[in-house]
Structure formats: C-alpha cells, structure tokens
Amino acid sequence: MFDTATEQTQKSVKLDLSFLFSQDPESRLRYIQDIGKATDRVLGFLKDRTKPFSGVQPHDLKPLFEKINLNDEPQPLEEVLDELKHLYLDHAVAFHLPKYIAHLNCPVVVPSLVGEQIIAAINSSLDTWDQSAGGTLIEQKLVDWTANEIGFDNGDGVFTSGGTQSNLMAALLMRDAYTYKNLNHDIDEEGLPKEKLKIFCSEHSHFSTKKSAAILGLGQNAVISIPTDENFKMKVDELESAILQSLIRGEFPIGVVATAGTTDYGSIDPIHQIADIASRYQIWLHVDAAIGGGLLLSSEYKYLLDGIKKSDSVTIDYHKTFFQTVSCSAFVVKDSNVLSLISHHADYLNPKDQKKEGYPNQVDKSLQTTKRFDALKLWLTLRNMGKEQLGAYYDKTIELTKEAAKLIDAHTSFKLLNPPSLNCLVFRFEKDNSVGIDWNHLNKDIRKALFYNGEAMVAATKYKGDNYLKFTILNPSMTPKDFEEILSLLEGLGYELMNKLEYKIN
Ligand SMILES: Cc1ncc(COP(=O)(O)O)c(C=O)c1O
Structure with a gap:
C-alpha cells in the first residue's frame, strides 16, 4: 500500500525538462549556454593560475564545506559555479603548469577534451553493442592498434579505468589461466585451489600487484619481490633463483610482472631476459607499461620496450604518457582466446548466443559492466594529431x-x-x-x-x-x-x- 498521507505532505516540484539533455529546444539552449559557462571557468583556471597549488590546508577548506547544506534551495548555475571556484577551482592542483612535476599527471591534449565533451553528452556505455554500437568498434580498433604497436598478432583487450585495474586483470588472468591449464581447476566454479600460487615482480614494481594478489584471495604474501640492480632494474638471475626456490618449497609460480617504467625511478626491467625465464618455466609474463607505454610511439626510444611482444599481457596508461584525460587505460593480451576465462553472461545483457549472432561487445572481457567510452579520446587524438x-x-x-x-x-x-x-x-x-x-x-x-x-x-x-x-x-x-x-x-x-x-x- 502507498502511504497517501506522506504523498499529500510532499512539496510539489515543477518538472523542468530543460535540465535533461533531450530533444527539447530549451534543453539544447540550456546545454549550449551552461557548457559555455563551464568552459569560461576552465579558461579562467588556465589563464589565471600562476602557481600549481594555492597552498590551501584541509582546515581552511573544511569550514566552507560545513556551511553548505545540500538540501538548500537550488541556485542559478553562475552562482553555483562561483561557489565552486572558492571550494575547488581556486585550489585545484594545476597539472598544466610547468612547475608541477610531482605525480604521474600529464597536461592533456585538446582532442582528448573534445572527446570528453562528446563522451559525457552522448553517454554511451561500452559494455554492449546495444548501448554503444560504433563506440564498441572504436574501442576494439584502438585495442587492435595498441596490440599491433606492441607486436601481438592475435591480440585483444579492453579499456579500463587505469593501471590498477589493468594490473588486476593481469593477475586475475595469470591465476585463472594457470590453475585451469596446470591444476585442472576452474576457479570460477570452485573457488581458490589449495595450492600456494606465487607471482614475482621487482621490489620497485607498483603496489597494485600486491593489492591485486590480496583482492584475488592469493594474499599479499603470494607476491615475491625480486631485488634490483644499481639502475633499479630487476636482477634476472635473482628472479630465476626465486622461482626455483619457490618450486623447491612446493609452491606454484604462476607469473611474473616486469615493469616498463617504475613509478619512482622510471627504470625498465630487462624484458627480453625475463620473457625467456617466463617461457622456460611456462609462466605468464605481464608487462606493466603504465608509464613506459608511451615509448610505443617514440621514434627515439621505442627500442627500450624490445621484448615486450614476448609477453602475455600489457598494461598501458594513455592517461599518463599519451597525454589523455583521466581515465584512459588499456589491458591488452597476446592471445585473444584467453579473455574467455573471465567472461560471465547475463540474460538481460550479454547472453551466450549473442556472440553467435555476430554482435561484438566489451563486457565479456571486462571487470566493469557500465563502462565509459574513454577510447574516443584516444581515437580523436590519433585522428586529429597523429601518433x-x-x-x-x-x-x-x-x-x-x-x-x-x-x-x-x-x-x-x-x-x-x-x-x-x-x-x-x-x-x-x-x-x-x-x-x-x-x-x-x-x-x-x-x-x-x-x-x-x-x-x-x-x-x-x-x-x-x-x-x-x-x-x-x-x-x-x-x-x-x-x-x-x-x-x-x-x-x-x-x-x-x-x-x-x-x-x-x-
Ligand atoms: C608502474 C605503474 N603501474 C600502475 C600504476 C597504476 O595506475 P593508475 O593510477 O592509473 O591506476 C601506476 C601509477 O602510478 C604506475 O606507476
């Protein structure tokens, strides 16, 4: 039963459809005007900011937030944007300024911003064909392009929210591929096996590998850190002896992560030699090229990634070294078939028979369901600026x-x-x-x-x-x-x- 008493006491709200991005001419006008206002604010930020940070401290800003009641009467956009200026824009860290050289944030190229505009307004979701159509083909073409630049002949992959998610996918696939093939154990159906599975990476690899092991139920201790040399690169002889010791202990080495561009030192592990070891012990090789991925486009330094095509999977963060807005990243595998290990089906979304009908989708390969159309930004960048x-x-x-x-x-x-x-x-x-x-x-x-x-x-x-x-x-x-x-x-x-x-x- 409905509570009619409550219904009667509710304030009646006028339904203003101009707030919706719809076919209504008023809504279109509002869109043009309001986006123009937002662009003006961005231009103001770009022009007025002379230093990367205002120096504001949490105790300066928190009282301003405490004064705001989100249930207050709504205000005109100009006023809301004025308020936002004090709360956020005046203090946002300005990555575009040359004196910002802290974290892995890049200034962004204009075609990427144009892409954001289209992505947000059209709001495609890149999980299924019936929510994106050509968008799916754009993402797939970019994944193929990236795979081709890496040197994978039969590659595939998916855009992700960032290097952390891409590295999680790598750990997931190395775990599931290993247990399926070598232990005849289907983790999807049966849960984790009793065997101790181990992943190897350099002591300077990104913390997302340990985090992935924890999330995947392997535990952080499943990750064995390999010492590095004086140039902060993984010592390959130490890798091999760590794998051997692990085998002697009765554990199951399942994969190795080589980093192409460590977070602190930018060092690139010796990919060729690591690939040889991975192949000798028949374990997965993932290259975390979240940073070094940009080398794929470099005329001067591409050789630094030599050997990457021998890997089983690669993380590339376009939002780091391809000058794209956050988020824009991909997880790419050498063998397209392997992604079926992480496919799940739902009748309402991606029933198994849909594939037979020839409808491509990305949800079968992704950890996400609703998924941003980040690929469009890279697409426009390549088409408009060139690699x-x-x-x-x-x-x-x-x-x-x-x-x-x-x-x-x-x-x-x-x-x-x-x-x-x-x-x-x-x-x-x-x-x-x-x-x-x-x-x-x-x-x-x-x-x-x-x-x-x-x-x-x-x-x-x-x-x-x-x-x-x-x-x-x-x-x-x-x-x-x-x-x-x-x-x-x-x-x-x-x-x-x-x-x-x-x-x-x-
Ligand atoms: C080498 C490396 N891998 C992965 C990541 C994680 O990337 P994201 O922040 O996009 O999740 C980073 C982030 O700094 C990184 O430096």
Whole structure:
C-alpha cells in the first residue's frame, strides 16, 4: 500500500525538462549556454593560475564545506559555479603548469577534451553493442592498434579505468589461466585451489600487484619481490633463483610482472631476459607499461620496450604518457582466446548466443559492466594529431628529464639517486661537507614547505627508509629554466630549515 498521507505532505516540484539533455529546444539552449559557462571557468583556471597549488590546508577548506547544506534551495548555475571556484577551482592542483612535476599527471591534449565533451553528452556505455554500437568498434580498433604497436598478432583487450585495474586483470588472468591449464581447476566454479600460487615482480614494481594478489584471495604474501640492480632494474638471475626456490618449497609460480617504467625511478626491467625465464618455466609474463607505454610511439626510444611482444599481457596508461584525460587505460593480451576465462553472461545483457549472432561487445572481457567510452579520446587524438606528434611530446619529456638530471648532478646542494630513465628523478637536498643534519627529516619538511607554498610541486618517496624528493616530468612545455627555478626554491627552503635546531643531530 502507498502511504497517501506522506504523498499529500510532499512539496510539489515543477518538472523542468530543460535540465535533461533531450530533444527539447530549451534543453539544447540550456546545454549550449551552461557548457559555455563551464568552459569560461576552465579558461579562467588556465589563464589565471600562476602557481600549481594555492597552498590551501584541509582546515581552511573544511569550514566552507560545513556551511553548505545540500538540501538548500537550488541556485542559478553562475552562482553555483562561483561557489565552486572558492571550494575547488581556486585550489585545484594545476597539472598544466610547468612547475608541477610531482605525480604521474600529464597536461592533456585538446582532442582528448573534445572527446570528453562528446563522451559525457552522448553517454554511451561500452559494455554492449546495444548501448554503444560504433563506440564498441572504436574501442576494439584502438585495442587492435595498441596490440599491433606492441607486436601481438592475435591480440585483444579492453579499456579500463587505469593501471590498477589493468594490473588486476593481469593477475586475475595469470591465476585463472594457470590453475585451469596446470591444476585442472576452474576457479570460477570452485573457488581458490589449495595450492600456494606465487607471482614475482621487482621490489620497485607498483603496489597494485600486491593489492591485486590480496583482492584475488592469493594474499599479499603470494607476491615475491625480486631485488634490483644499481639502475633499479630487476636482477634476472635473482628472479630465476626465486622461482626455483619457490618450486623447491612446493609452491606454484604462476607469473611474473616486469615493469616498463617504475613509478619512482622510471627504470625498465630487462624484458627480453625475463620473457625467456617466463617461457622456460611456462609462466605468464605481464608487462606493466603504465608509464613506459608511451615509448610505443617514440621514434627515439621505442627500442627500450624490445621484448615486450614476448609477453602475455600489457598494461598501458594513455592517461599518463599519451597525454589523455583521466581515465584512459588499456589491458591488452597476446592471445585473444584467453579473455574467455573471465567472461560471465547475463540474460538481460550479454547472453551466450549473442556472440553467435555476430554482435561484438566489451563486457565479456571486462571487470566493469557500465563502462565509459574513454577510447574516443584516444581515437580523436590519433585522428586529429597523429601518433608522431604524441611520440614527439613523449620524447621531449624524456630529454627534459635528462637535462634535469644533469642540473641536479652538477649541484652541490643535491644528491641524485637514480640515472635518468623515462620521466622520474629521485634526489635529495644534502649539502656536501655539512655534518650533524638530519637529512631525512629535513627533506620531508622541504617537500611539505614547498607544497604549502605552492610555487612548485614535487613528490616525495623513500629509498631504503630514507626520505627523498622526486620529479616526475611529463610536461613537454617545460624548459631548463623551470628546473633551475624549482631547484633554487628547494635549495632556498633547504637552507632556511637547515639552520633550525630541530634538524640538528646532537
Ligand atoms: C608502474 C605503474 N603501474 C600502475 C600504476 C597504476 O595506475 P593508475 O593510477 O592509473 O591506476 C601506476 C601509477 O602510478 C604506475 O606507476
């Protein structure tokens, strides 16, 4: 029964259809005007921002949010956008500015933004043909293109929300393919087997591999970390001996993850040699090229990915080194048949017989059901800019990283930890001949001070328990002068803090 008393006391709301993106002329006009207002705000952000961060602290912003009651009377869009300016736009971190070199965020190319506009308005869902039609073919063509650039002849794959999801898919497939083939055990039906399954990756691989093992019920301890050499690349002899020791312990090595571009050092594991070991022990090889994927388009440095075509699967983050907006990533496999291991069917969505009728879909290969049409952004970028231009942008960032490394190396106030590789440099403020200083504490606070000053943004990481600073250089519009200025800011803060008592060691 309906509660009529409640119905009667409800406020009657006028149904304003112009809020819907529909055929209604009023709705179209509203769309044009409102999107124009949003674009103006973005242009304001791009033009007015001179530093990457305002330096705002959570305790400054939280009271503003506390004042807002989301059940208040709705306001005109201009006013809502004015409010958003104070709450968000004035403080949003500006990745497009050359003094932002902290995390793996790239400035984005305009065709990608054009794509976002179309994706959002048309709102296709890339799970099934009947929710996307040509969109599915666009995604499939881009997956085929990526597979082809990698060197897979019979590849397939799917766009994902990012490297984390792509790496999860890799761990899922290596687990299921192994148990199906070698233990005659169908995890989908029977759950996890009793055998101890192990995955190998370098000590500097992305934390998503351990997270995937945890999510997949293997446990984080299923991941065996392999030491790296002085260039932060996996030691292949250590890999082989770790696999052998695992076998001796009665465990079941199921796969290895090689990283093409580690998050902190940009180092690329020796893919060829790792592929040979994976093939010798008949285990899956996944290449996490979330960062290094951009090398596929590079005329100068593509050779750094040599051997990648020997892998079973690859992660590529277009939202890192292809200058695409978040999210835009793909998981690509060498053997298209293997994806059937993770297919699930629902009568309402993707019944088994639909395939026989020739309807392509992506949901059979995906962890997601409703899925953004991220592929369109890369499509428009390739069609409008071309892969050479993207590759040239990426080459430029690698050159810039080398130049920044030279500057740091030549500086008496800084110690560079890693040789330049792709886009990452790890270093710290450590003055020659200065003793009695707690460099760990000091570097941690230099980064914090710069963060709240906002003139530039760098990242932080740890190496063997010590605190370091990090540059991640993904902006091709930077110049050596930007690095000089950032280093000078860091040095200035270093000297300022160094004289304080709290950084002295007695
Ligand atoms: C090497 C590597 N793999 C995977 C990821 C995860 O990517 P995402 O942040 O897109 O999930 C990252 C992120 O930094 C990464 O550096």
